[in-house]
Amino acid sequence: MEVLRIPFNSTKVRNFFHNLVHDTIKERQQKGIFRPDMLQLLMQAREGQLKAEAGDEQENISGAKLKKLTDFDMTAQAVIFFFAGFDTVSTAMSYCAYALARHPEVQQRLQREVDEAFEKNDGKLTYEAVQEAKYMDMFISEVLRLYTAVPSLDRKCTKDFTIPAHGNVPAYTVRKGENIVLPVLPLHKDPKYWDDPETFDPERFSEENKHKITPFTYMPFGVGPRICIGNRFALLEAKVALAHLLRHFSIQATSKTAPKAEFAANDLSGAMKGGTWVGFAQRAQ
Ligand code: HEM
Numbered sequence: 675m676e677v678l679r680i681p682f683n684s685t686k687v688r689n690f691f692h693n694l695v696h697d698t699i700k701e702r703q704q705k706g707i708f709r710p711d712m713l714q715l716l717m718q719a720r721e722g723q724l725k726a727e728a729g730d731e732q733e734n735i736s737g738a739k740l741k742k743l744t745d746f747d748m749t750a751q752a753v754i755f756f757f758a759g760f761d762t763v764s765t766a767m768s769y770c771a772y773a774l775a776r777h778p779e780v781q782q783r784l785q786r787e788v789d790e791a792f793e794k795n796d797g798k799l800t801y802e803a804v805q806e807a808k809y810m811d812m813f814i815s816e817v818l819r820l821y822t823a824v825p826s827l828d829r830k831c832t833k834d835f836t837i838p839a840h841g842n843v844p845a846y847t848v849r850k851g852e853n854i855v856l857p858v859l860p861l862h863k864d865p866k867y868w869d870d871p872e873t874f875d876p877e878r879f880s881e882e883n884k885h886k887i888t889p890f891t892y893m894p895f896g897v898g899p900r901i902c903i904g905n906r907f908a909l910l911e912a913k914v915a916l917a918h919l920l921r922h923f924s925i926q927a928t929s930k931t932a933p934k935a936e937f938a939a940n941d942l943s944g945a946m947k948g949g950t951w952v953g954f955a956q957r958a959q
Pocket residue numbers: 754755758759760762763766823824827828893894895896897898899900901902903904905907908909
C-alpha cells in the first residue's frame with residue numbers, strides 16, 4: 675500500500691484519530707489528569723517515567739535504535755489497539771454465529787454445556803466455569819481455524835537464514851531485511867495437515883485429538899514473541915458473550931444465510947462476503 679501510495683485509511687479518519695489522541699494528551703498534561711489506561715502508559719514512557727519491572731527486557735532485541743514516541747506514534751498505537759481489540763473479536767463472533775446456524779448439532783451440545791455451567795453456579799457464569807467449558811473451547815478453536823480473520827502474518831528477516839533443502843525443494847536463503855509472509859489461512863486448510871479441511875469439526879481440538887495437530891499449522895493469534903497480546907482476553911470475551919447468548923437464544927439459518935462462508939474481498943477485517951445473516955429464536959426457559 676505504501677508502494678502504491680494507497681493510504682490505509684482516509685485523511686479524514688486519520689485526522690480524526692490524530693486530533694483525538696493529540697487533544698487528549700494536551701488536556702491531560704495541562705490539567706494534570708491521570709487515567710489508568712494505555713494512553714497514560716504511553717505518555718509516561720515518552721517522558722521516561724516508566725521503570726522496567728523485574729524480568730522485563732531492557733534491550734531492544736532487534737538491535738534497532740530507540741526513539742522518542744511522537745504524537746503520531748501514540749495515535750498509531752491507540753488505533754491499532756482499537757482495531758486489533760474490537761474488530762477481530764466481532765469478526766470471530768460473527769463466524770461463531772454462522773457456524774452455529776449451520777451446525778445445529780454443535781449448537782445443541784454447546785447449549786447443554788452452557789446450561790450446566792450456569793446451573794452449577796446458581797444461574798451465574800463464573801470465570802472458572804468458562805475456563806472449564808471444554809466444548810466451547812473446541813468450538814471457538816475450530817471457528818478460528820476455518821474462518822481465521824488474519825489470513826497471513828508478516829515478518830522482517832533480521833539476519834540471513836538458510837531454510838534447508840527438503841525432498842525435491844532446494845535450500846533457500848532468506849536475506850536480512852527481506853519481508854516474509856506466513857500463509858496462515860492456507861496452512862489452516864492444507865489437506866496435508868488437516869483431514870477434510872473444509873469440514874467444520876470441533877473434534878479436531880478435543881483432548882484426544884489436539885496433540886495430533888502439527889506444530890505451526892494452527893496460528894489464529896500468530897506465533898512467537900509478537901503473538902497477539904490480547905489472545906487470552908479475546909477468547910474469554912468471546913466465550914462469555916457466546917455463553918450468555920446461547921443461554922437465552924438459539925441461532926438459526928434463514929433464507930439469507932450464505933450456504934458457504936466466503937471472505938469479502940474488499941474488507942480488511944476478514945468479514946464474510948455479503949455480511950453474516952442468521953436468525954435468533956428465544957429459548958424456552
Ligand atoms: C479473535 C480475536 C483476535 C484475533 C484472531 C487476533 C489475532 C492477532 C494476530 C494474528 C496478531 C499478529 C500476531 C503475530 O504477528 O504473530 C495480533 C496482534 C495483536 N493483537 Fe490480536 N487478535 C485478537 C484479539 C485481540 C484483542 C482483544 C486485543 C487487545 C485487547 C488484541 C491486540 C493485539 C495487539 C496489540 C497486537 C500486536 C502485538 C505485537 O505486535 O506485539 N488482539 N492479533
